Amino acid sequence: MTQTLAVLTMMLTVATPLVFAGLGEVITERSGVLNLGIEGTMYLGAFVGFLASGALHSAWWGILVAMLAGAAAGALMGLLTVTVGVNQHVAGIGTTLLLVAACNFVSRLKSSGGASEQVPKLSKLFGSTAVIGQYPLTYLALFVVAPVIWWVLRSTGMGLKLRAVGESPEAADAAGVSVPLTRYLALTVGGAFMGLGGAFLTVAMLGSFSLDIVSGRGWVCIALVIFGRWKVWPTVGGALLFGFAEGLEKQLAITTTFASVPNELWLALPYIVVVAALIIWGRGVRYPGAYLKAYKRA
């Protein structure tokens, strides 16, 4: 029983950054831009959030600065893909490489070798009661951010324009919707959520920074979005599935029955689950009509 509760507690915590970043990716991809800069943007968010939290002596300020940094990374993607018209795969991977390398560089400059310092971090609500004792950001993700994004995409003019741009930029343009503006907006807002997802790892969970902090969670989000068919709630569901797998892994790894299974295999489990889920449910999906397509008016 306590083990089950521990798995569920873990699930919600682990899912939180994926919900933020995954929904950020949903927003950008719905506008027709695949943002492979997500891994780098989360990394940037984690690192900048950590620095700002330490410098400003407040976890919340750290989170805010991380979101701004994420938005800036989104704007960089906009510059590359919307304004210059670079291939989206190249721009995204380039952005990730650039951001990860830049953060590593600054990180090495600041702390030569030794263990990373501790900065102010968030504490769990409800005194760490099982399952419901979570960081405030977890509540924010599931009960505010997800419903609001769902509502905006579905029921506002902004969401309608965003979806139209992602399905058919020609049609959106002819209807008087500015394709570049909409895509920039999607990329910056989406980037802010990716930065927030990254900051959660350092500022909420650990209070410190390490070089392997993101460890492919951005790529997981890319898979989750396809798995979730660019819809908000299925993507959240995918994040919870990943969280569940990781919680399970942590629990099983410490039970004596499975002691002989190598640790590396346990660490790989959540990722294997995501790939399996993608293979089972992610086939034959209908991509947004203008996915990966640049648009320029004559």
Added chain:
Amino acid sequence: MTVSVDQGGGQPAEAAVPLVRLVGLTKTFGQLVACDHVSLDVKPGEVHALLGENGAGKSTLMRCLFGLAKPDDGWAEIAGKRVAISSPGDAIRAGLGMVTQEFSLVGPMTVTENVLLARSNWGPLDVAGGRQAVVAAAQRLGVEVDPDARVEDLSVGERQRVEILKALVGDCRLLILDEPTAVLTPQDSAALFTAVRRLVAQGMGVLLISHKLREVLDIANRISVLRHGRLTATVDLATEQVEPADLARLMVGAEALASPEFVEATGLDVIHPHQDGLFLKTEVDTGAHPVPVLAVKDLRVDGEARPLLQIDHLEVGSGEIVGVAGVSGNGQAELGAVLCAIKAPDAGTISLGGKDVTALGPAGRFEAGLGRILEDRKASIAPTLSVEHTLVLEDIEAFKRGPFLNRHRIRRHAHKAIERYAIKASPTDPVGTLSGGNMQKVLLARALSRRPRAIVASQPTRGLDVGACEFVHDQLKACAAGGAGVLLISEDLDEILLLADTIVVLYEGRIAATLARDDADMATLGLLMAGAQPEAATASAASAAPAAGAPSAAGEKEVPA
């Protein structure tokens, strides 16, 4: 949320002030001057038609007016005031609405969502209000539309109505229609023009582009003609008498239509296949049983509820043109797609010249002698590929030297095709920048230069100007004369009656009737296309048109037997 339906008729007295005036509009693409100092105006309550050959610059002019392209020079005046239109948003706010040549609708969205797209701000959507606005605009137009239908589920005719509704919701005073009837069945065209007349009666202005001279003469108040980007004439039909031939002359040039120079200049001659050795001479059997070059047996394409296509037997003989008629959405698209290897059938066999090709992809079928002209022109090209490469794309093996492309031969081939088919382009132009008519000529050249034995042509003249249409028709006839079999899928009954030896009518995916050309007329075909039984159709068509001279009116009027 600012959805409002303008009831029109707000400007009765000031008819002298044009709704919109273009002044000296110029647009160039590199070396090409697409529009050259064009000035024209549209008055309230008027239909102003714009004519011109393929590539004359009609669409470009309208796109400049609507903010979809940026003019190099010149400006627009709205209600006498000079305005800067730099995006479609500006144009919409200035009271313009446009239905573009290729539709601009978001397929996976509903009709209401598409309409709201142009009218809503960033805040919460007023879906109920949008739905009401759609219904109100539909009433104003005199049509029925389901506001909650998804656009991609609608027929072409219905989509067009949605495009017009989208333009009308809000304060639209000038409606631009770019070749609205090119994709419509005769019935849908008639409905469209009824709607246009209603709008004009309410005080709106309409700018209409079309290649169909008769319908232009029928509906327009004034006609302007563009030639190579220049305005050559504006004719007021209230004061001047014009014939289609006069208009054709204005479009292609002052030199008389029938002169040898015209033939020279437009390339409207027929290639003589035997002399040119252009086509494979299959055994031309002039007897009663021509050799089938294309045969189809028990072909089926499944749909959600019922088969979209179910053909037990269909043959095209050598030297024969078989026309497939039908209202759009009755299986023609599926038939074309299946024969051209775009889509695999759910059952049945397809054979070319006696060889079963059902399992073969496009390349294998080309090898077996298929030439294809696909319905969706846009999908048949890679827009950034040059004209010369597009021309050899389906036949690339023949243009290789070792593992490399033989650039000289490709270039020579392109020059020959450009000359022979009078394509207005150079070999290195990206095909995507060609006008619709020239793009179609490139595709035709590609399909025919391989000397196919069986040709499947889907809507081959959709959107082409008179000259280009005639050219395509002549080419298809020449191919048949050279021994090829042609399956012509067309929604244009005139075209089918003109070319086909045998006519097959598709209704709900099945062959409703097979007629010899001599047994077919507009009235019979019209009834068959609407689902009448063959015997009933011939009987009622005969009784409706007892005088042999007036068959065309019979389809429209219900005369009890």
